[in-house]
């Protein structure tokens with residue numbers, strides 16, 4: 001099943017940021033969102049993930065099919081790495097955590113409390129979480145932030161395995177992930193009025 005976005009208008013702080021966004025993402029493919037700081041990548045990803053409503057337009061093939069990984073890793077600081085993965089496996093109704101531990105070389109850290117991990121280690125655990133969701137559409141906001149070269153390669157490998165298994169991914173990133181993917185320059189969908197002076201969605205600050 002494809003993810004389809006038609007004529008989407010989205011806002012931050014009630015002010016339109018992007019208008020007329022459209023794309024189709026087939027199973028097995030990744031789409032990389034490009035655009036300068038503040039262009040609206042995070043806002044688009046949050047909308048795809050159902051965290052905020054669009055002002056208008058349609059999204060199909062999202063909902064329960066989405067696994068979202070944002071800047072905040074959403075880790076349970078007082079649970080170990082293994083317990084975090086088990087927690088999410090239970091939430092998403094899956095069982096398998098071994099593959100997630102292995103994909104991001106987390107076994108040496110398996111018993112460590114998540115709150116004691118370094119920034120890059122936390123990010124690896126946050127990305128490993130995607131593997132226990134069992135969800136086909138990954139929506140990823142700057143997934144490689146804090147990752148070293150080896151961990152970026154782990155992420156690229158996990159992503160390619162996901163795509164080969166029929167999954168898909170929408171990814172906002174400023175770096176080259178090292179493999180071929182379609183790109184969407186969201187600057188071309190800039191809304192006419194993006195003057196955000198004074199606007200805020202304080203609920204998300």
Ligand SMILES: Nc1ncnc2c1ncn2[C@@H]1O[C@H](COP(=O)(O)OP(=O)(O)OP(=O)(O)O)[C@@H](O)[C@H]1O
Nearest residue numbers: 012013017036037038039040041042043199200201
């Ligand atoms: N909580 C908020 N309230 C109001 N406006 C916001 C809020 N968060 C972001 N914005 C504004 O919305 C616009 C889009 O921001 P967004 O975070 O989607 O951009 P981005 O493309 O992800 O940027 P970056 O590359 O810097 O992460 C920007 O002008 C930003 O200043």
